[in-house]
Each structure stands twice: as structure tokens, then as C-alpha cells.
Amino acid sequence: MIVKSGAHAWGRAAADITLLAGMLLVCPMALALNPALDVSQFAHRSWKIRDGFVKGVISAIAQTPDGYLWLGTEFGLVRFDGVTAVPWQPPPGQQLPSNRIFSLLAARDGTLWIGASRGLASWKDGKLTQYPELAGQPIRAAILQDREGTVWAGGLGPAPPGKLCAFRKGGAQCYADGLENGVSALYEDSHGNLWVGARNGLWRWKPGHPDFHPGAGPAANGGGIQGLAETADGGLLFGPPEGIMRLAAGAAAEYRLPGTVPQFTVLRLLTDREGSLWIGTSDRGIVHAHQGRTDLFAQPDGLSGDYITALFTDREDTIWVATIGGLDRFREFAASTLSQNQGLSNASILSAVADRDGSVWLSTRRGLNRWNNGEITIFGQTRPQGERSLSKGFAGNKPEGLLNGEYAGSLFRDRRGRIWASTLREFGYLENNRFVALKSVPGGAVYSITEDGDGNLWIANRIAGLIELFKGGRVHQTPWIALGRKDPALALAVDPVQGGLWIGFQQGGIAYWVDGQIRSAYSAAGGLGWGRVNDLRFDPDGALWAGTEGGLSRLKNGRIATLKTGNGLPCDAVHWVLEDDDRSFWLYTTCGLVRITRSELDAWTAAADRDNDAKQPIHATLFDSSDGVRSVEDHGGYTPHVAKATDGRIWFLPQDGASVFDPRHLPVNRILPPVHIQQITADRKTYDVPPDGHVGLRLPPRVRDLKIDYTALSLAAPEKVLFRYRLEGWDEDWQDVGIHREAIYSNLPPRSYRFRVVACNNSGLWNEDGASFDFSIAPTLYQARWFQLLCAAAALGLIGVLYRMRLRYLARQFNIRLEERVSERTRIARDLHDTLLQSFQGVLLKFHAVTYLLADQSEARQGLEGAINAARHAIAEGRDAVQGLRSSTLVDNDLARAITTFGEGLAADRAGGPCPEFRIHVEGSPRNLPPVLRDEVYRIASEAVRNAFVHARAQRIEVEIHYDRRQLRLRVRDNGEGIDASVLGQGGRAGHHGLPGMHERARLAGGRLTIWSKLDSGTEVELTIPASIAYGKLLRRAADGFRS
């Protein structure tokens, strides 16, 4: 049971400012808890052990600089981020002295000091350090870090005997004298004195010589002094025993709390930044002393337990209370609410009006109350409430504060300051603490009261209609029917410029009433917000604003523009509209309170006036339940339900109590929420993420499900912490995920990733740096880039090989077909030759024989001879062609020799005339050609040579055979007459088929024939055949196979 105020308010504030330099703006008041408020008026959240929050009782709370809250429990250390409590595991192989933790300290360097039931340990950077000096001792006192940085811890004993140890960088120093009874509390005050609470009294340990003050009161509590705190005037508070003692100027005296306080036993003391005193008791929950008042908050109020084990203030000035039942958090609302706890007669408040003296009149169903500077008085009572009983519920069942027995419905304060009120039976005003009813004016359900420029009162009465109460006392009633309405008016407003009365109706629409008539009327059809008109108000510019169910309408110069959700308003239904001292507009809508700053409003009104364009978007700030603003659907009818007090604060009625806020001092959390990535789970295997996140985790291949857990450490209102994250390498944009604290990805491809997450706190302040974490997914073999490239290369290689195989196959097929064709040709030739040609020749001979029968030189004979000659020529040509088709009877493979023989044969046959020089030339190493191809080449060569011999009349004929690596090249050159260009162009002499035959033969052999010739310069015939066909081994094998 240790006071967790080991570090007192000022010291810690200094530390905080050092840590958060630059983040805290001016106005530190904005965060601290309002000292005027009771605990029940704060935003309270409770986590109960019974609900499974943590396993054991929490005895200590600390917050490390990274933002995490640490809870020391019976069963170990727990880390809390405001949403999830995660049990802490010691580093592998290391252990705490025991798992029952009594005290915690987050030192300024980030070390977490842990005081357990059997010793002290500290944890930093993943390493746990034990301190044998205090081994075996229960460390029940708070662990303290003084302003010099020394860490103090004390053992309670009794066995081993208690002692106090100081841990500095150099080493530890322990003191046992006088402390054998054990150390139960430690505290450093604003003067730098170190106070040590013991079982039998209080020590002022340093500076200087230790002073002892024996414990006062009846037999000291067995646990010793446990609570230590400082008052604003520098006195030291301590306890137990019963109540609180105060030590000042060396003397201890009882410290009396304001008001009537039941007896309690102090376990913990905490002074918050505003100076309010929080007392954690053993059986009464929290006792809260502030601004001259004391209030209680215990289990019936919602506290998790009545036995308080720890009190702690975190960096966002949230108060944490650990009890025997769990953990509670207190934070200030933007709007605080007064209820019966604060002295109201009843929580159901019908109307509120601000008085000139700063007080606020609140009409409850059980009587009219008046709030003034924190005091609530009931109308009709002469003296203020004074000391209220602190027991639950106000003992006010007697009808006090009623106006002639009735509660007040609507209220109104006129220009002279008189408060008018209506009841169900009467209508009147308040004077001298009494209600004066006017006989002339009926009571009833009065919805609105207002005053015009002449001092006359206008009253909207549901049954009686529109009532005008003249200054002189005359009354004029106009029923609603006369205004052409069946429904009553809910809102009235006097036109400050033009005079006259503006009336807003329950069924919708507004009318302008002047001199007993309706001058103009506006409805939803004309642009007014549809539905009930809840409120009418003029602004200083003379524009009329109407809060309707369908939005906030503005009427000026006969033109209406309405602000709706389409413009950015959170909700359409507006209950009232009010301008604060900064001229911002406050609306109470069904979503909560909405603030529109002046500039936004001006921009919108300008657009509306200038362009008649009401669609301009506006930016509005919403204050909802997390800010203490309750939403209401329907305000109930009586007015006013909003009042602006003289101090600038705004009071409004949320069905349940009276809420008040200060528009100029709204609490804003200006602390950037630290963002942490906690762990990454890949397919059920969890990896912790180191704080700096850049280690670069390498995940195994084929990870299917990936879950990344992250958090942001803004503990004030974690439900309002919003997140955005982006996985670089996968997500294109930032993902807005609201309050989710995990990111899930499936089937990510193998590559490097960086996960980045940012968060905002409950006031919408974004920490744009956030946290990031690098990791990568290893590729499987078949996913690895090098492997894929290898496969691609192999595939390409395979394609290449297949391609070449196909080419070779095609070449082979081609050659087979070529051979087939050639063999077919040969067969045809043979047939032709053997049969047809011979037949022709035989016939010719016969014809010739006939010529012998004819008379010599006769016409018949000459004619027949001529015909026979012609036929012979034809047959010769045919025979030449056929000859060309037959395959040769070359025996050996030597092309050169064959051509040589042929040429020599031609030369030898040449009877008479000069013999041309005939030469053959071979280049390259001769290769064996496939027989069929060899024949074709020989045919072409011999034809060319024959042409050279016979037609060219050349002197020199050269044949060149080149066995090139890539092709077979054969050239026949002569220096003869040449071929006429026209003949060459036509491909041959008409009627002669030598040249075209050669071309054809070359093409069929798979090669190309080129002929160059010029008259009188010679001729060159070139045949080229690609190597794959000329030398193809496959061809030869196939050809040989075919032959056999």
C-alpha cells in the first residue's frame, strides 16, 4: 500500500515539460482537471478485474516515456495502452524477484523500476537488473527518483530488517539505522526534502541529518504511514492513522477537510496539478477535496472498488485510480454537468436563464434553483444551501422552490432585470424571493416569452395563443387560428431593426407579425429548413437565424439560405443557436454541440448573400458524448434552454442535469500521441517489433495471413484515437481505418515492405511521424528473381533449341521433298525419254523415209522435209529439257572433276574454231554434297559452261567452286559476247528454256542464281546454296535412306 505520489506534482511537471518540449502550448490549464468540479463530473471509465481486465489486484501504476502505462499486479507486470492490457514477459532466462508487484517507477531515462514482494529489479533495453541490496524485502513504499536523479527504494521488512537504499550511477548506498521497522512511503517535496514514511513515524531524511517525527494518534496502523502529499502552502500531509495529519513547522496536526466528511483511513494521497487533493481510502473509495469542498466517489458511483491501492497522474493529466476491483480513469469533459449531486432539486431541468449578477436560474421539475458561483440555492429559501450532506441523493422530496405550488416552465429576463416565469396555472414574475402572479395573463404551456422595444412582453401560449402584455398592464390575446395556424409557436424573436415580431411554429415555417397582421411568411418551400422551428435569434448584423429540424436557416433581406448536412453540418436538427463572446456560433443538434467559427460562418454567409449559393461547405467542430455532451432528440418545448452567463460560459440542458462549458477554455489535448507497432503475426507465428522498427524482419516465404498490431498512446480517450496506415510496396494510398488497431493483409507477394502508421489523439491532433517498420517476405525458390530469370533464360534457350530443331526438321522435310521431286522428275524424264522421244524419233525417220518416195525437188518433198526439220528441232528441244531432268550418272562425288570432264569433253567436241581456255578453281575444303543436290549443281554448272562454250564464243571460261562455311558458291565466268540485256531481263531467249530452267533448278535446290552479263564484256553466272542445305548431314542420311 504505497502512495503512488512518490514524485510530486511540480517535479513531474518539470520532467514532463522537458520530455515534451515544444508540444505543450500555452494554456496548460487546458489539460488539468478543473478544480471546481466534483469527481462525479469528470469523464469516468472503469476496467474491472471481474470482467477479465487483469488477473490480480493492481498495486502500482507508472508511465514510461514511450507512453505506455504499466500496472504492477499480484501476478506480474502488465502493459496497458488504454485499450488492451498485455501481460509483460521477462526477457528469456531472466526473472523478477517475485511476481507480486507493489511499486513501480518510470525513471527519467526510461528505466522501469519494479518493486516486488521479494526484492527490487529494474528493466531497460530488454535487460533485467537485480539489486541484491534489497533482496528478499517487500518493496511496498513507492520507488522515488529525486531531483538529482538518484533512485530511492525502501524495504518494509520486518525480516530481513527494513532499510532504505539509494541507487546512483556509481553504485548503491543503503541506510538501515532507525529503519529496521521498514520503509512504507517515500516522498520528495517542493523544497527538495526527502520524506520517508515508516511504521512508527515519519523521517525527514535529507538534506542534512535525518529528523524523526513519531506517528501521532492512536496505535499506528500496522502498515505504517503510506500516504504522503504536499499542500499548496508547503505543508506535508500524511496518513494513516485515521484521517490526515499535516506536518508544518515541525508540528503535526490534524488536517481538516472542508465540509462534513465521514471517517476514513488514508491509503494513498495525490495532489493534482490544480491543487485538488485526491485521497484513496480503505473503505470509502475516493475522497476529493477541492476549492473548499469535499466530495466522495465510491463503488455505488461506479468506482471499481472502495479500497484504493494506487493513485497516478499521467502525462495527459488523466487521473488513474487502482482499486481492489480494477482500474479507473478520470478525465475532464469539455462540458461538465451539474446534477443532484451538486445540489439541484431535480435532474430534469426545463429552462435556464442567466442573471445579471452572474447567477443562473435553473427551473427543475421539483423547483426553481439558482446557481451562483458554485452554490445552488432553492428559490424561496432565504439562506443558501450551505453545507450539503455528502450522502447520496439530495434529501429534497419536499416541494421547495415551486411557484405557488407549480414548477416553472419557461423563464425570461427582461431588460430591467426582472425574471418572468410561467407555470401551468399562472404567469408572473419573481420579486424578493417570491413569485408574483398576474391575474390578467393565463398560465399554461408557455413555450416562449420575449420583450419588444417598447417594453411589452410577448408570450406564446399553446392554448391561449399569442399574448401581448403591454407595459401598462393591458393584455391582448390572439388565438393561433387568427394567424392562420393550427399549431402554436415555439419561438419568438423581436426584430431589433424593423420592430415587429418574428414567430417560429411547431409545424414549421416562420411569420413576421406587425400591427396585428402577418406581413410575410416563409416556409420550407421557400428555402427555410423543414420541420419544427426550435429557436429564433437575431445576430448583430440584423440577420435572423432559425434553428429548425431541417438545418440552420438565415434570413436576411427577404432571402433565406439554410445550412445542412450537405454543407458539412454533422446533423440537420438544430435545437438552439447561440453566439459566444468570440462571435463563433454554437448549435445544439441531435449529434451534440457544434461550433462554427466566425470565419467559416462569414464565408458561408458571404456566398449565400452574393451568389445566392447556400451550398458552400463549412467546417464545423463537433462535441459529443466523449466530450460530455449528451444528445437530445427534442428539447421539450419550454425555453430558454441555453443561457450565456456573464462569465462567458454557456449553460444548456441535456435532459439530465445542466451542462456548462467555457467556449474559451475548452480542454484540448495537445500531446502528440506516440505511435507504436507492437507485433507482427505471420501465419500464427508472432514476431515482436523492436522500438525503432528498422531492423528489417525477414519473413519466411509464402506467408498467407499477415496481421500487424499497432497502438497509439493517448490514454485520455482511446476511443477517439484514429489511425491511418499504409503498407509501402502494396497500398497505393493511406488507409483511413478509424479506431482499428490492427492491419491485416493476405497473400502478399515476396518483396520488401515498409509499414507506416499515424494516429491522432482525442482532440484530433495528428502525429504525422507515427511509427514505421521494415520487413520483407522471402521468396520461395520459384518466386526468387534470380530463379525466375534463370527459368526465363532456360525457356528462351529451350525455345531457341526447339526453333532450331524445327528449322532442321523443315530443312530435312524440304530436302526430302526436293529429293522426291527430283526423283519424280527423273522418273518422268526417263519415261519421256525412253518412250516418247524415241517414238517421235522413230516417226521422224519414217517421215523421212517417205520423202525418198517423193520426187526430188518436188513441192511435196520440200514441204515434208521442212516439216521434218522443224519437228526435229522441236524434238531436240524436248530432248534437251528431258535431258536436264535426268539425274546424272556421276559416279564419284567430286563436283570439280565432273565439271572439268564435262568442259574438256565440250572442248574436245568442238570441231574447228579456237578452243577456249577452260579452268576450274576450288576454294575452301571440298565437302561431300548430298547426291541429289550435287546432281542439281552439276546440271546448272554444266548448262552454264555449255552456254559459255556454245553461245558466248569466249576465249576464257572459268569455273569457281567455293565451299564456304555458310554457303556453297559456284561461279561460271566467261569473257565472251555476253547476253543481251533484254534477254537477261526476260529470263531467257524466247523459245529457249535454258536460262529459266537454270533459275528454276536453282530455286528448287534451295539456292539462288544470279546472272551478270554485258554485251562484249562477258557473263558471270553465280549459284549460291545455303550451307544447311548444301552440307546438311541429315539430308545425306535421309537421301541415302531413300535411295536404298
Next chain:
Amino acid sequence: MDQQSIRVLSVDDHALLREGIAAIITHQSDMVLVSQASGGREAIQKYREHRPDVTLMDLRMPDLDGIDALLAIRAEYPDARIIMLTTFEGEQEIRRAREAGASGYLLKSLPPNQLVQVIRQVHAGSGWARPDADAR
């Protein structure tokens, strides 16, 4: 028939050609066709039978090649005068024929004047007879 007529044996497997040659020879006053054969074996037989002065032997015949028939006849009758008939000038074949003992060769496409000229030449005992190169 005059006793000075040259007695010719014509050997060719092609009927129409045989008839043509026969028609030409018959019209020559100094020649007489004594026999015809349509194959190599028949040629040998007919030669034995008729013992002609000049034989016209087709080079290519199905049953027995002209050259083989030539060799066979000349083995029996070394002074046989045989002219090879060929459709085209295959040098190697002509050389073979010459080496085998042919007395000359003729192209079947030759005009008949050339044909009978060579026959007379061979009968007269000139050397290797071959057609006139220009007469193509």
C-alpha cells in the same frame, strides 16, 4: 539385191524407232536390212544367224545392255562392226562403248543422211565414227 549392199542388223527395244530405221535403210540403194532385234540376247542370236556387215545397237536395252551385247558379239566375232545408238551424248558411256570395241556411235536424233553416212563409213573401215559436231 545387189551383193555389194551393206547388210545391216538393227537392234532397238523401241518398236517405232526400229520401224523408222528400217524405213530409212530400206530406201538406201546400197543397204539392206537383214534382221532386227528388240533386245540384247536376240541381237546376239540374230547376229549369229545372219552375220551382218554392220550392226546398229541401241545402248540402253532392258534385257541385256547394249555394251554387254556388244562385248558378247565381239567375243564371238572379233571383227564385228557395231555402231552404238544413243539418245544423248553421255561421254562416259561413249567412252565405255569405244573401249568395248564399238566402231562408232550415232545419235538417234540425227538426220537420216548422217545415219546412213556413218554406216557407210564404218563399213568402209574408217576409224572411230561419230556424228558431225555441227549437225546438231
